[in-house]
Amino acid sequence: MAMSSGMAVFCRLTGRSLGAVLGHGRGKSLTARRWYITASSGNNVQFKLDERTAHSSLDLFKKETGVIYRMLGVDPSLVQDTPLRFRDWAVVLADTPIESGRHYWEITVKKSHEFRVGVADESTSRDECVGTNSTSWVFAFVQRKWFAMIMGKQVPVPLVGKPDRVGLLLDYEAGRLSLVDTQKNEVVHTIKTQFRSAVCPAFALWDGELLTHSGLEIPAGLQ
Numbered sequence: 001m002a003m004s005s006g007m008a009v010f011c012r013l014t015g016r017s018l019g020a021v022l023g024h025g026r027g028k029s030l031t032a033r034r035w036y037i038t039a040s041s042g043n044n045v046q047f048k049l050d051e052r053t054a055h056s057s058l059d060l061f062k063k064e065t066g067v068i069y070r071m072l073g074v075d076p077s078l079v080q081d082t083p084l085r086f087r088d089w090a091v092v093l094a095d096t097p098i099e100s101g102r103h104y105w106e107i108t109v110k111k112s113h114e115f116r117v118g119v120a121d122e123s124t125s126r127d128e129c130v131g132t133n134s135t136s137w138v139f140a141f142v143q144r145k146w147f148a149m150i151m152g153k154q155v156p157v158p159l160v161g162k163p164d165r166v167g168l169l170l171d172y173e174a175g176r177l178s179l180v181d182t183q184k185n186e187v188v189h190t191i192k193t194q195f196r197s198a199v200c201p202a203f204a205l206w207d208g209e210l211l212t213h214s215g216l217e218i219p220a221g222l223q
Contacts (some may be wrong), residue, residue, distance in 0.1 A: 015205060018082065028083075030112030035160040039064035041104055043101050043103060043203075043218070044103065044104075044215055044216065044217060045096060045098055045101075045103040045105065045214055045215070046093050046096070046214045046215035047067075047094035047095055047096040047113035047201060047212070047214045048064035048065055048069065048085075048094065048096075048104075049064045049065065049067055049092050049093070049095065049203070049212065050064075050084070050092065050094060050095040051064065051092075052080075052082055052084045052085060052091055053084050053085055053086060053091070053092050053093040053126075053174075054067070054085065054086070054091075054092040055085070055086045055087070055088075055090045055091055055092065056085075057069060057070055057071070057090045058070075058090055058091075058092050058205060060092070062093075062175045062211065063210075064094065065196055065211060065212050065213075065214075066209060066210065066211040066212065067092055067203060067205055067209060067210050068205075068208070068209035069090060069112070069205045069206055069207050069208060069209065083126065085126060086126045087126055087127060088127060088129075088131075089128070089129040089204060090204055090205055090206055091129060091130055091202065091203065091204045092104075092203050092205075093120060093122070093200045093201070093202050093203075094200045094202070094203075094212075094214075095200075096200065096201075097122045097198035097199065097200050098119070098198060098199055098200070098201075099172065099173055099198040099199075100172050100173060101172055101173075101195075102169070102170065102171045102172070102182055102218060103169075103170045103172075103218075104167060104168070104169050104170075104180075104217070104219070104222070105165065105167070105168055105201065105212060105214040105215075105216060105217050106165055106167045106180075106182060106211060106212075106213040106216060107123050107162065107165065107166055107167075107168070107169070107203075107210050107211070107212055107213070108165045108210070108211040108213065109141075109162075109163050109164055109165065109166070109208070109210060110208050110209045110210070111207065111208035111209065112141075112205060112206075112207050112208025112209065112210065113141075113142075113143075113144070113162070113207055113208070114141065114142045114205075114206040114207055115140075115141055115203070115205045115206065115208070115210060116129075116131055116138040116139065116140045116141070116149070116202075116203065116204040116205075117128055117138060117139055117166070117168060117201075117202070117205075117210070118130060118131065118136065118137050118139055118149075118168070118191075118202050119136070119137055119138075119168075119170060119177060119199040119200060119201055119202055120135060120136035120137070120138075120191060120199060120200060120202040121196075121198070121199055122197070122198050122199065122200050123135070123197070124136050124202075128206060130202045130204055131150070131152070131204075132147030132149070132151065132152045133151060133152075134150075134151055136202060137149075137150055137177050137191050137193055138155065138202065138204070139166075139168075139179045139189070139191075140154070140185070141162075141163070144162060144182065145186075146158075146159045146179070146189075148189055148191050149181075155163070155189075156191040157179060157188060158188070158189070159179065159181060159188045159189070164219065165182050166179060166180065166181070166182060167179075167180030167181075167182045167219075168180065168201070169218065169222055170199075172195055172199075175192055175194045175195055176190050176191070176192055176193075177190065177193070177194045178190040178191075178222075180182075180219075180222065185219050185221045185222070186221065186222075187222065195208060196217060201214075203215075
């Protein structure tokens with residue numbers, strides 16, 4: 001069923017919350033190309049969020065390490081339209097692709113009840129939300145529950161309650177992305193896949209704010 005012009009504008013302004021809108025984007029792929037200056041091939045990846053990829057409802061702060069959701073955001077007509085920017089979904093990517101190694105970063109969650117954290121191919125489609133296609137792998141928090149998401153399929157994750165801070169552990173060669181309970185210093189759930197190209201830390205947000213902490217050592221208990 002075709003979306004009305006009014007609803008289309010609203011979705012673009014609000015970043016199309018998954019809690020209210022189901023289904024995939026139009027499926028247009030971004031032409032694969034290296035559009036970052038550097039790539040991480042060792043450990044202890046350090047990154048900032050890339051404003052060029054951010055949906056217009058997302059504002060970056062604290063030197064591009066944090067992101068806050070704003071209901072109306074910025075008028076899309078006032079935001080530079082580039083192939084890198086997510087158009088329909090409130091998503092932003094980090095500025096450093098990862099192509100090898102084991103890496104760990106954490107996310108502080110403030111006043112958010114619906115968000116996703118994970119990784120995505122640097123050329124993932126800007127017309128789809130992370131977690132709904134074969135080029136992104138995320139952990140989603142919605143309606144006070146956690147899910148692992150690949151190609152739109154949701155697998156419940158047994159992490160109870162609303163988090164204040166979580167960790168992500170990426171093992172590129174092993175094809176493993178793990179959600180980490182930072183209080184217990186243990187892996188809660190692992191997504192297993194095969195990465196075929198460089199991936200970037202990815203974030204989707206429909207309320208509140210997220211603050212990223214990168215450049216961290218992998219905790220001893222997770223080595």
